[in-house]
Amino acid sequence: MTAPRYWYNIAADHPELAEDYLDPATGRALKAEDLADVFPPELAEQEFDHDRTWIPIPEPVREAYSRWRPSPLRRARGLERALGTKCRLYYKYEGGSPIGSHKANSGVAQAHYAKRAGARRVVAETGAGQWGTAISMGSAFQELDCEVFMVRNSFDSKPGRRLYMETFGSTVHASPSPLTSVGKEALRADPDSPGSLGLAIAEAVESAKEDRRTFYSLGSAFNFVCMHQTVIGLELAGQLAEADVEPDLLISCIGGGSSFAGLVFPFFGMGAKGRKQPKFLAVESNAVPTVTAGEFAYDHGDSAKLTPLVRMYTLGHRFSPPGIHAGGLRYHGLSPQVSKFIHDGHGSAVAIPQIEVFEAALKFTRSEGIIPAPEAAHSVAAAIRTATEHRGEELDIVFLLTGHGHFDMTAYGTYIGGGMEESATPTETISASLRESIGGIDRPEPQQVSKPVASGKGSDSFQEWWRRHFDGAATPATAEAKPAPAAPKGAADLSGHAVVTTRTLGDLAADATEVRLAAGAVVTPLAQDELSRRSIRIVRNS
Numbered sequence: 387m388t389a390p391r392y393w394y395n396i397a398a399d400h401p402e403l404a405e406d407y408l409d410p411a412t413g414r415a416l417k418a419e420d421l422a423d424v425f426p427p428e429l430a431e432q433e434f435d436h437d438r439t440w441i442p443i444p445e446p447v448r449e450a451y452s453r454w455r456p457s458p459l460r461r462a463r464g465l466e467r468a469l470g471t472k473c474r475l476y477y478k479y480e481g482g483s484p485i486g487s488h489k490a491n492s493g494v495a496q497a498h499y500a501k502r503a504g505a506r507r508v509v510a511e512t513g514a515g516q517w518g519t520a521i522s523m524g525s526a527f528q529e530l531d532c533e534v535f536m537v538r539n540s541f542d543s544k545p546g547r548r549l550y551m552e553t554f555g556s557t558v559h560a561s562p563s564p565l566t567s568v569g570k571e572a573l574r575a576d577p578d579s580p581g582s583l584g585l586a587i588a589e590a591v592e593s594a595k596e597d598r599r600t601f602y603s604l605g606s607a608f609n610f611v612c613m614h615q616t617v618i619g620l621e622l623a624g625q626l627a628e629a630d631v632e633p634d635l636l637i638s639c640i641g642g643g644s645s646f647a648g649l650v651f652p653f654f655g656m657g658a659k660g661r662k663q664p665k666f667l668a669v670e671s672n673a674v675p676t677v678t679a680g681e682f683a684y685d686h687g688d689s690a691k692l693t694p695l696v697r698m699y700t701l702g703h704r705f706s707p708p709g710i711h712a713g714g715l716r717y718h719g720l721s722p723q724v725s726k727f728i729h730d731g732h733g734s735a736v737a738i739p740q741i742e743v744f745e746a747a748l749k750f751t752r753s754e755g756i757i758p759a760p761e762a763a764h765s766v767a768a769a770i771r772t773a774t775e776h777r778g779e780e781l782d783i784v785f786l787l788t789g790h791g792h793f794d795m796t797a798y799g800t801y802i803g804g805g806m807e808e809s810a811t812p813t814e815t816i817s818a819s820l821r822e823s824i825g826g827i828d829r830p831e832p833q834q835v836s837k838p839v840a841s842g843k844g845s846d847s848f849q850e851w852w853r854r855h856f857d858g859a860a861t862p863a864t865a866e867a868k869p870a871p872a873a874p875k876g877a878a879d880l881s882g883h884a885v886v887t888t889r890t891l892g893d894l895a896a897d898a899t900e901v902r903l904a905a906g907a908v909v910t911p912l913a914q915d916e917l918s919r920r921s922i923r924i925v926r927n928s
């Protein structure tokens with residue numbers, strides 16, 4: 387199986403998920419050119435692209451991907467045995483990227499676009515260090531200078547992460563820093579400020595705005611980041627088809643939401659084209675319960691209010707996240723597309739306490755051998771919950787293991803030593819943050835999306851799954867993708883299929899000479915073999 391050649395842009399198929407970004411001062415909807423002073427033009431275009439379903443992955447990015455993609459899909463048989471469940475558990479493992487997480491998928495892409503736009507430098511913020519490492523690697527590949535504003539708290543407590551970035555050649559500043567006006571102001575107010583992700587974002591954005599040849603890069607939440615991560619779901623679709631598995635449930639954790647989007651959006655798109663659709667579950671920490679306890683409202687992405695107003699699930703931009711070990715999940719907001727997706731009822735969310743997360747992580751390590759990143763361990767915990775609750779049913783459950791936990795051994799030590807604390811954030815803290823953060827924002831009326839709303843066909847099979855497994859109606863799964871009827875004159879139109887398997891090819895006429903495929907369709911190796919054996923030509927729609 388080869389890595390995908392296209393990213394999947396859900397906004398083209400489901401424009402209702404792509405709401406406008408608003409200028410906080412005027413309430414006007416932003417356009418690509420409004421982002422031009424901080425992002426490379428091609429990324430600014432991707433952010434607002436509602437037209438192209440399939441966006442070609444540039445050759446240098448595909449080459450970088452080939453170092454670790456396709457990422458493996460594995461069956462967790464050891465974990466199944468340990469749980470005594472009839473459910474089949476699978477995990478897609480992103481920890482095999484050079485830096486050990488899925489963030490590499492967007493890191494190499496963003497550095498490529500910056501270089502192509504003539505940048506000499508990229509700037510980024512990083513909390514726990516994952517994104518800083520990803521953009522440092524991308525910049526090293528492109529021979530770009532890279533500066534990272536690292537939240538002071540992690541800068542001091544995670545020297546390994548800082549040195550990792552410096553080894554790639556990056557310059558790492560503790561944030562708040564004396565290099566920007568927001569940083570100086572924060573230091574004046576409190577010389578010992580531990581910093582925050584919101585402040586680090588503000589510093590990085592300010593420093594990108596100052597220099598025309600410096601671009602800002604970010605690790606999650608934005609549409610283009612979510613889109614770069616769709617290589618995960620596209621590969622998974624091919625791998626599952628190859629194994630003849632139709633998943634019942636896909637699970638991923640949500641920080642900014644990019645890995646969830648990357649896993650789920652391609653499947654949602656396929657569901658809309660008539661395939662059986664799995665259920666989608668987003669997992670958050672009960673310390674930062676953005677979806678389960680936040681509001682779906684207009685808010686800023688950063689505490690300095692430099693970013694546009696977007697409608698999303700939020701705990702308020704003034705929310706100060708508690709110091710949980712899953713640093714990547716400590717974000718007050720969530721990708722607007724992922725937020726709308728969940729708000730529209732296409733997926734659901736669950737919040738899990740820290741101790742249950744680490745208990746699950748240990749179970750996984752001891753049965754499968756991999757130490758998961760604490761963020762990824764949230765997905766493991768949710769998979770364990772489901773496989774235990776439905777232990778008598780043969781569900782096919784896939785969870786995304788976004789990264790390994792080799793840099794988080796201190797957290798594991800705390801858990802093993804019995805010193806880990808409970809993580810729930812009190813309801814009063816959340817309501818106070820929401821009141822202070824969005825109480826004062828004059829919430830604009832929901833904006834008109836620029837295209838008519840899609841028909842939402844995909845939700846039928848979602849409802850059916852829900853009924854079958856959770857409402858106890860015992861209808862066996864029969865929904866199968868119907869192959870498009872073969873056209874008579876040797877040419878067959880299979881462009882309705884996002885994944886082409888030997889089964890898809892089953893109804894091809896014996897004298898077929900050509901198949902027409904969607905630009906981004908994944909062809910499994912077995913199907914590829916059959917096509918070349920029968921000398922059938924592939925024509926891709928552009």
Ligand SMILES: *Cc1c(COP(=O)(O)O)cnc(C)c1O
Nearest residue numbers: 606641642643644645714761789
């Ligand atoms: C950053 C991070 C996350 C959370 O970010 P998303 O954008 O929601 O995917 C999850 N897992 C790991 C390992 C991370 O580094």
